[in-house]
Structures are given as structure tokens and as C-alpha cells.
Amino acid sequence: MTDLTTAGAPARHRARFHDLTVADVERLTDESVAITFTVPPDLADEYVFEPGQHLTIRAVLGGEEVRQSYSICQSRATATATGTLRVAAARVPEGRMSTWLNDVVAPGDVLEVMTPLGSFTCAAAPDAARHHVAIAAGSGITPVMSLLTSALEEEPRSRATLLFGNRKTSTIMFLEELEDLKNRCPGRFHLVNVLSREAQDVELFSGRLDRERLERIFAALVPVASVDEWYLCGPFGLVTGAEALLQERGVDQHHIHHEIFHVDDGTEPKRKIVVDEAAPPEATVTVNLDGRTTVIPMPSREESILDATLRLRPDAPYSCTNGVCGTCRARLVAGQVRMDRNYSLEPEEVEAGIVLACQSHPVTDEVSLDYDA
Ligand code: FES
Incomplete structure (x- = not known):
């Protein structure tokens, strides 16, 4: 070391x-x-x-x-x-x-x-008159509460629509606060509750918030062309399905912001592998973290860079170890890595060299990551 x-x-x-x-x-x-x-x-x-x-x-x-x-x-x-x-x-x-x-x-x-992290964000534009639309289900409402209330407070000329899927009224998180938001922002906040296990007067709002229902809601209430920023948050199927639909409708990827709460894509999260720490290294990773540089030998490229890093730098940030939360993000400054999966980084972040340490494995013999960049 x-x-x-x-x-x-x-x-x-x-x-x-x-x-x-x-x-x-x-x-x-x-x-x-x-x-x-x-x-x-x-x-x-x-x-x-x-x-x-x-x-x-x-x-x-x-x-x-x-x-x-x-x-x-x-x-x-x-x-x-x-x-x-x-x-x-x-x-x-x-x-x-x-x-x-x-x-x-x-x-x-x-x-x-x-301290706060995450890239499910959109810069405020106080002078803009934008239409922000969120598609959320269940606890996927949580970041959307912050996104939409902040947008309405910081952009007085903007409006927001929330398409919110739940099982029944009693399971809706923040129901009262959402009603309050409607009262505080008359004409600027539109709430559409879609319930899968409770009949509502309007048939369109009874059932699962799936692709077919989204298409009907777009046609009846939310023309896709009227929307400036999209926020998708909830289970894997909802987010990936809605994103595919918006892409088919020609929405620019830069205006689709998403966060997945539960990954059920059919793949198993990789288990931590056991390595022989005394074995000759297959690769070497240099990390810069909190202004301090540490060189880490990796006995196996199958181990994640995060797991290897934690042996010598237990202060390395992480949370889910599953490619979802983005807590372990760092910038690749030298060498090449491959990532098992990435449900957190936007395409432009990957292009800019940001990687998820929990999903990364060295491809080249030498790799350098900068957590501070
Ligand atoms: S720790 Fe959550 S993406 Fe790596």
C-alpha cells in the first residue's frame, strides 16, 4: 500500500x-x-x-x-x-x-x-415559465415533493402537474400536503391521483399507472408538447416504461429526469466476493478522496473498486452498493473501468467520466478515481 x-x-x-x-x-x-x-x-x-x-x-x-x-x-x-x-x-x-x-x-x-447527494435534480430558472410534470408511484413521491414545491416557489411563472399512482387513498403519502399545495398555488398545480385498488368516478383514474393509461392521460390532459421537464420516480417498471414512452414521443433525454426506487430488472445484485489480499495484484487503483491519495492493490478484477477501496479507505462514501443511489460516484481520471449496472448516472455524466465505484471493475492495469472532482 x-x-x-x-x-x-x-x-x-x-x-x-x-x-x-x-x-x-x-x-x-x-x-x-x-x-x-x-x-x-x-x-x-x-x-x-x-x-x-x-x-x-x-x-x-x-x-x-x-x-x-x-x-x-x-x-x-x-x-x-x-x-x-x-x-x-x-x-x-x-x-x-x-x-x-x-x-x-x-x-x-x-x-x-x-450530507446530501443525488443527480435527480433540475436547475431552477426563476424567470422561466415552464411546465414541470412528475410521474410517480408510491414512495416515489418523496423527492418529487421537493422538486415540485421548489419549482413552484422558485419559479413564480411556472406550473406543475403530478400524475401519482397508488393502491388506494389510505396509502397516499403527503395527501394533505399535496391538497395544500393546490390551494397555495391556484391554477399552477394540477394533481391527478390514479388508484389501482379503489374505484374512482373517472374511469381514466382507476387502475394501474401503466403505459396504456399514461398514453390516455397524455391525450386527454397533458399534451407531451406542453411539458418542459419530466420527473419519473418509483418502481423500475414504471420509470423505464414511462421513459421509453417519452423517448418514442421525441422528448429530449436531457429533459427526462428519473430515479428508480426498487430495481427488479431480473438481474441479481452482485454479491461481495472474497479475495486473497496477499495475492499479487491484477490491477492497481489510485483514489483521491477528501484531499488524500491512496494506492490500492486489487487481487482480483472481479471485486468492485468500492470493496477494494474500503479495505484501506473506510471513509469512502456508499449506500446501496447496488448501482441505484449514486452515493459512490467518482470521476475516472486515468485508465478504464467497466460497470456492472448503472441506474443512477445520466448519460452526460457517464460521458464526462463519472462512474459508480460499487459497480466498477478495472479494465486497465492502472486506474485512478477522484471522489473530490
Ligand atoms: S453505493 Fe449506491 S450506487 Fe454505489
């Missing part, structure tokens, strides 16, 4: 954990809660976020470290005005973190919370 300390501060805020106190826990539905953290003034700069980003929470549960990302669900203006950050957590079957957050965590508890 070579470990060289280099001068110079990171070029941007690097992901790091801080202890934050829980200010409030609100039950949203039987199976979801919103958790509000107090952000101390001395950490306010580090927790500045773009609407659509998420926080990773780290906890030791059942004797094992667990990390999970939760999207911020409030507007940027509200977060700044109140000195808080609010995320929502829907209970996931057998999900240790979501069960703990739903059943155990209470005001006054102190949690380890990573």
Missing part, C-alpha cells in the same frame, strides 16, 4: 456523516413516516441541497452496520427558513432500516446522516 497525503481542499463538499438530532417524526400513512432533522448553523453549508437529492442514514441494527438513502421531501426554501431537513421513509418488507425508522426512532434521537 502507498498512502500519500496531498495538499489542497476538496473541490466540492464531499459526502460525510454528521450526527443530527431528530426534531420530529410524523406518521404519513400506516406504512410511512416523515422524519425531520435539526441542522445546526455550523453545518448548514454542508447540508445545502438541490431539490430531488437524498440523505443516507447509517445505523448499527442487529449488530450490523446498515445504510439506506431517503429522499428529502421539503422545498429548498422551507429547509433554509427552518434550519431543518425532512425525509420520508416507507416501510419495506424485511427492511431493517425502514422498520427501525417507522417503529423506533423518536424526537430527540441522534442519527448519523450523510
Whole structure:
């Protein structure tokens, strides 16, 4: 191992954990809660976020470290005005973190919370008159709450439409807040609830929010040409299906923003492989992280660069280890890697050399990654 300390501060805020106190826990539905953290003034700069980003929470549960990302669900203006950050957590079957957050965590508890990350964002344009349309299902509403409320608050001439799929009324997260948003922004926010297990007066809104229903909603209510920015968030099938439909309709990929909450693409997430650390390296990876450079020998190219990095740099950021959350993103500055899967990075980010360390394997003998770039 070579470990060289280099001068110079990171070029941007690097992901790091801080202890934050829980200010409030609100039950949203039987199976979801919103958790509000107090952000101390001395950490306010580090927790500045773009609407659509998420926080990773780290906890030791059942004797094992667990990390999970939760999207911020409030507007940027509200977060700044109140000195808080609010995320929502829907209970996931057998999900240790979501069960703990739903059943155990209470005001006054102190949690380890990573600074905000994520590329499911769209830069605000205060003078623009844009139409923002979100297609979301279930807990996929969480980042959309932040995206749409921020857009409506920061762009007074813009409007927003939410096509929101749920099973029934009682499972709709943020139902009251969405109704409030309609009242606060008369004529600028249009909410379409589509329920799969509860009949509604309008047949178009009863059933699954699938491709066929989206096509009918576009034809009746939301002409595709009227939309400037699209936000897709929810299960894999909804997001990929809606994205394919929009591409067929000629929507520019740069205006389709997406985030997948559950990957069920038929592939198994790769398991961590066991390596012989004493074996001669098949490749060498140099990482720059938080202004410090570390050279990491990799006994096997089958191991992910993240797993190899964590042996020597346990401070390397990660959360899902599944190619979804983007927490492990870094810039490839030398060499070549291959990624197993990528459900996080936009095409232009990949073109710019951004990779997901948890999915990357060296192709060349020498690879350099910069987490700070
Ligand atoms: S840790 Fe989530 S994409 Fe790599």
C-alpha cells in the first residue's frame, strides 16, 4: 500500500456523516413516516441541497452496520427558513432500516446522516415559465415533493402537474400536503391521483399507472408538447416504461429526469466476493478522496473498486452498493473501468467520466478515481 497525503481542499463538499438530532417524526400513512432533522448553523453549508437529492442514514441494527438513502421531501426554501431537513421513509418488507425508522426512532434521537447527494435534480430558472410534470408511484413521491414545491416557489411563472399512482387513498403519502399545495398555488398545480385498488368516478383514474393509461392521460390532459421537464420516480417498471414512452414521443433525454426506487430488472445484485489480499495484484487503483491519495492493490478484477477501496479507505462514501443511489460516484481520471449496472448516472455524466465505484471493475492495469472532482 502507498498512502500519500496531498495538499489542497476538496473541490466540492464531499459526502460525510454528521450526527443530527431528530426534531420530529410524523406518521404519513400506516406504512410511512416523515422524519425531520435539526441542522445546526455550523453545518448548514454542508447540508445545502438541490431539490430531488437524498440523505443516507447509517445505523448499527442487529449488530450490523446498515445504510439506506431517503429522499428529502421539503422545498429548498422551507429547509433554509427552518434550519431543518425532512425525509420520508416507507416501510419495506424485511427492511431493517425502514422498520427501525417507522417503529423506533423518536424526537430527540441522534442519527448519523450523510450530507446530501443525488443527480435527480433540475436547475431552477426563476424567470422561466415552464411546465414541470412528475410521474410517480408510491414512495416515489418523496423527492418529487421537493422538486415540485421548489419549482413552484422558485419559479413564480411556472406550473406543475403530478400524475401519482397508488393502491388506494389510505396509502397516499403527503395527501394533505399535496391538497395544500393546490390551494397555495391556484391554477399552477394540477394533481391527478390514479388508484389501482379503489374505484374512482373517472374511469381514466382507476387502475394501474401503466403505459396504456399514461398514453390516455397524455391525450386527454397533458399534451407531451406542453411539458418542459419530466420527473419519473418509483418502481423500475414504471420509470423505464414511462421513459421509453417519452423517448418514442421525441422528448429530449436531457429533459427526462428519473430515479428508480426498487430495481427488479431480473438481474441479481452482485454479491461481495472474497479475495486473497496477499495475492499479487491484477490491477492497481489510485483514489483521491477528501484531499488524500491512496494506492490500492486489487487481487482480483472481479471485486468492485468500492470493496477494494474500503479495505484501506473506510471513509469512502456508499449506500446501496447496488448501482441505484449514486452515493459512490467518482470521476475516472486515468485508465478504464467497466460497470456492472448503472441506474443512477445520466448519460452526460457517464460521458464526462463519472462512474459508480460499487459497480466498477478495472479494465486497465492502472486506474485512478477522484471522489473530490
Ligand atoms: S453505493 Fe449506491 S450506487 Fe454505489
